[in-house]
Amino acid sequence: MIDWYKFWQKYRLVKINDENDLLFQVGKTVNQKPISKKEFNLYVQNIKNKLSLNGKDILLDLGCGNGIVTYELSNYVKQVIGIDFSNALITNAKKYKSRDNIHYNEGNILDKKILQIDYGYNKILISATLQYISLSNFSELLNNLSFILPNRSKIYITDILDADRKWNYFRTFRQKFDYLIKIKLLRKSLGLGKWWNKNEIITLADKYNFSCKFFSQNEKLSSSHYRFDILLINESG
Numbered sequence: 059m060i061d062w063y064k065f066w067q068k069y070r071l072v073k074i075n076d077e078n079d080l081l082f083q084v085g086k087t088v089n090q091k092p093i094s095k096k097e098f099n100l101y102v103q104n105i106k107n108k109l110s111l112n113g114k115d116i117l118l119d120l121g122c123g124n125g126i127v128t129y130e131l132s133n134y135v136k137q138v139i140g141i142d143f144s145n146a147l148i149t150n151a152k153k154y155k156s157r158d159n160i161h162y163n164e165g166n167i168l169d170k171k172i173l174q175i176d177y178g179y180n181k182i183l184i185s186a187t188l189q190y191i192s193l194s195n196f197s198e199l200l201n202n203l204s205f206i207l208p209n210r211s212k213i214y215i216t217d218i219l220d221a222d223r224k225w226n227y228f229r230t231f232r233q234k235f236d237y238l239i240k241i242k243l244l245r246k247s248l249g250l251g252k253w254w255n256k257n258e259i260i261t262l263a264d265k266y267n268f269s270c271k272f273f274s275q276n277e278k279l280s281s282s283h284y285r286f287d288i289l290l291i292n293e294s295g
Contacts, residue, residue, distance in 0.1 A: 071146055084123040088280045102130045108214045108289055109181050111135050118179040120167040121187030125151030132160050139177050141167055168195055170202050186217040189251030197262050204266040204294050213290040220286050221253040227284040267294035
């Protein structure tokens with residue numbers, strides 16, 4: 059099994075000169091090129107709308123990376139807490155994407171102590187992170203959050219790799235060959251992580267009393283043909 063902690067300590071440790079370098083570092087790319095500003099803005103606005111963010115909200119951004127999304131969302135809320143286990147990414151977040159209402163913490167999002175820090179957050183974002191979390195660890199995370207979050211709190215999870223549309227991503231013979239040989243046979247990493255079946259998510263959501271709504275991504279997003287988003291709402295209260 060791939061150790062994603064080690065992977066993200068070393069992945070794309072590029073020199074940061076501009077926004078494109080920050081996008082590249084966290085994989086907001088198409089064919090190794092950063093996505094456009096227009097696409098990035100569309101991505102951020104979708105998160106804002108799905109979470110119904112407003113000036114009273116305290117947002118918890120789990121797997122915040124280098125803060126490039128966190129920073130934009132801080133425009134719409136009272137406060138954002140960003141957590142990531144990569145020292146390199148958190149260092150860049152603090153250096154390039156800081157603001158008075160943002161607090162970055164280096165730590166494992168599966169750590170109960172991290173989640174229970176008394177910031178009083180009422181909404182959660184998990185952006186392009188679920189693919190690096192195993193089924194059992196996602197179960198653990200939802201279990202922890204079900205005890206912490208107020209009733210009807212929202213969790214928005216973006217960019218989930220869709221197992222039913224895997225071959226929309228691995229389209230060419232070469233891509234399929236790399237997947238079958240490097241990942242399935244040699245257990246190497248292409249930097250992608252877990253492809254999720256929607257029934258896996260539904261089962262866990264039901265187990266921990268979260269309602270679950272799936273969203274297709276906007277067709278203008280370059281990842282829309284192989285990723286989806288979900289909104290979880292805590293119904294345990």
